[in-house]
Amino acid sequence: MDLSYTPEQEEFRARLREWLVKALPALPPKPSPDDWPGRRAYDLGWQRTLYDAGYADVHWDASPTMRLIFLEETETAGAPYVGANFVGLLHAGPTIAAEGTAGQRDRWLPSILRGEEVWCQGFSEPDAGSDLASLRTRARRDGDEYVVTGSKIWTSHAEVADWCELLVRTDPAAPKHRGISWLAMPMDAPGVTVRPLRTLAGSTEFAEVFLDEVRVPVANRVGEENDGWRVTMVTLSFERGTAFVGEVVACRRVLGEIAREARANGRWDDSGVRRRLGRLYAEFRALWRLTQWNVSEGEAPSGGGPGAPGVPGVPGVGGSVFKLRYSRARQELFDSAAEVLGVGALDLEQPWVVDRLSSLSYTIAAGTSEIQRNIVAERILGLPKG
Amino acid sequence: MRFQLTDDQRDLRGGVRELLARRFGREVLRGAVERPGLDRGLWRELGEAGFFGLRLAEAAGGVGLGVPEAVLVFEEAGRALLPGPLVATHLAAGAVPGAATGETVVTAVGGGGLVEWLDEADVVVGEVSGAVALRSVDPLTPLHRVPGAPAAAGPDDLFVLLTAAEQLGTAVRTCEAAVQHARTREQFGRPIGAFQAVKHLCAELLVRVEVARVAVYAAAVTADPVDIAAARLAADEAAVRGARDCLQVYGGMGFTWEVDVHLCLKRAWVRAERGGSITESEELLAGELLVEAG
Ligand SMILES: Cc1cc2nc3c(=O)[nH]c(=O)nc-3n(C[C@H](O)[C@H](O)[C@H](O)COP(=O)(O)OP(=O)(O)OC[C@H]3O[C@@H](n4cnc5c(N)ncnc54)[C@H](O)[C@@H]3O)c2cc1C
Secondary structure: OEOOOOHHHHHHHHHHHHHHHHHHHHOOOOOOOOOHHHHHHHHHHHHHHHHHHOOHHHHOOOOHHHHHHHHHHHHHOOOOOOHHHHHHHHHHHHHHHHHOOHHHHHHHHHHHHOOOOOEEEEOOEOOEOOOHHHOOOEEEEEOOEEEEEEEEEEEEOHHHOOEEEEEEEOOOOOOHHHOEEEEEEEOOOOOEEEEEEOOOOOOOOEEEEEEEEEEEEHHHEEOOOOEHHHHHHHHHHHHHHHOOHHHHHHHHHHHHHHHHHHHHHOHHHOHHHHHHHHHHHHHHHHHHHHHHHHHHHHHOHHHOOOOOOOOOOOOOOHHHHHHHHHHHHHHHHHHHHHHHHHHHHHOOOOOOHHHHHHHOOOOOOOOOHHHHHHHHHHHHOOOOOO | OEOOOOHHHHHHHHHHHHHHHHHOOHHHHHHHHHOOOOOHHHHHHHHHOOOOOOOOOHHHOOOOOOHHHHHHHHHHHHHHOOOOOHHHHHHHOOOOOOOOOOOOOEEEEOHHHEEEOOOOOOEEEOOOOOOEEEOOOOOOOOEEEOOOOOOOOOOOHHHHHHHHHHHHHHHHHHHHHHHHHHHHOEEOOEEHHHOHHHHHHHHHHHHHHHHHHHHHHHHHHHOOHHHHHHHHHHHHHHHHHHHHHHHHHHHHHHHOOOOOHHHHHHHHHHHHHHOOOHHHHHHHHHHHHHHHHO
């Protein structure tokens, strides 16, 4: 058990820190949350900046520990997070790297790294949420194209995406897990209609995507036909394993800010408030340790990922343990902010109030907490399927 | 950074687990419940195995290992529900003659003036004059209380940390027991573990264990008082709530004397007090949070 970093890792950290001090003041002003084209440009611009400085592929090429250091330092310095690059960098990219052909990797990976193209994730459907494998969007083969018809929902960043990692049914007769394929669909293809959905926080973070006879080249299929479920499991395990490192750092900073606010406004004098904040502090420290533990596990030689060189190990179901606890802690964090703010928690202009609303999605998105508990119970503890 | 057990640490844990399974398996545990008393023979065997002298330098007759190793050993003790003032004797090794070898049984005044095994101990660390016997809730831990002991004077960090390690081990035991029962007990023609309400209790048991584990292990590496306070909160919760949820999974059986779940719960309650006031730990963390926030 060793929590210290190697000289090489410390040097990486120091260089990154130094670079951030210079790079961050050059950032353009942050666009408003409703300005989608502005957000796209901002997020891609940051990715381009990382690329030029040699940090773009840290999510894929670096060891898990280097990635941890990168996410810790960028978050601590207040650098932008991946934003609209989320799916490209953390789902679609790693999936293509692990499962794609050389040609597919050359076509899609460089543009993700250079901050040129945005991806979105078209998995969920109106009738296929937790039971994702029951998805019905149909892809009919027509020569060297698929003709895709159906609808997707909750597609984050759909409005500004160039590509969609799309799950389609290619064999309706097969058992539900065996008839699915994974396609890269251009969002500007004829027949794609995006209708933004408003979230309870008031913004339009995701959309419905209607697909009407959309033609997608067969060459855009990643993995074998009807093998898309396995390919998807690769993608989902990335989502559940590594996506929250920066957020834990951010939550710890927010907790400190909440404590300062409590002291300033007198709520700190209430021992109940103090004790709850103290407990949350313990919680986020423990979540950071869990992150370090999982990252170290990912370093183990046995965790090496399949396929292309430089692909990090596919994180295991341990990510579900983390996600369960983290999603709850994040909601408690902003609930405690509300407790400290009092009536101010009802004012959307106050800090943390919108974050509190957004935090409500954490126990739903990327696999609900109930589904995560099923995963923990069945795949880690070996309990029978219900 | 490699925050995982080393091969040596894995071997050490495996060795202790084996020793305890052999010397303090379920039969012996239940025998001890019926005939309470400290097994001096076992105590000396633990001494020989290095249980108490683990962190003493080899030159001083110890094993020369560190706090992380001690934590792993105490986790196993907690998993086996091994009785006795183990933490106090371990911490006295080197200072009290015979403690390291298991010849001398040492107890200490813990949180809230609680003293375990006072009548059986050879040496007591701390002031126990006027100590009053309690009718202990835990059949495997005789208790005294020193009246007027200042509530705020918490036990040392290492005492708290090793106690947390024992809590972790007991939490592991409750998780294993709940899962085992959920797999084998059938109702409505299926193992009860196929029912989601039961399945989710088990999943939460594991989540609490894993969070407590990393918190306790990290605190063992850093020995930082803030990490130790965080670790004890996580470990107390994992042990106490773990035993409660395990009891629920067992149904009526869980409410019996015969099933071990109550032994886990009662010991977890004793240790949660022994580790000093939870409020104090929370306040310590809150104070540190403000310092960190600047
Ligand atoms: C902010 C946000 C962003 C998202 N972004 C995307 C995206 O970019 N791309 C994408 O494809 N999807 C996205 N999603 C969709 C997300 O993955 C789904 O919402 C999620 O998987 C749940 O599906 P559902 O909404 O259909 O709920 P349902 O599956 O209908 O679930 C409703 C309730 O039933 C429970 N439930 C369902 N099945 C079970 C079961 N077997 N056992 C116990 N309880 C069960 C659930 O836990 C939940 O409480 C996003 C969601 C949110 C909130």
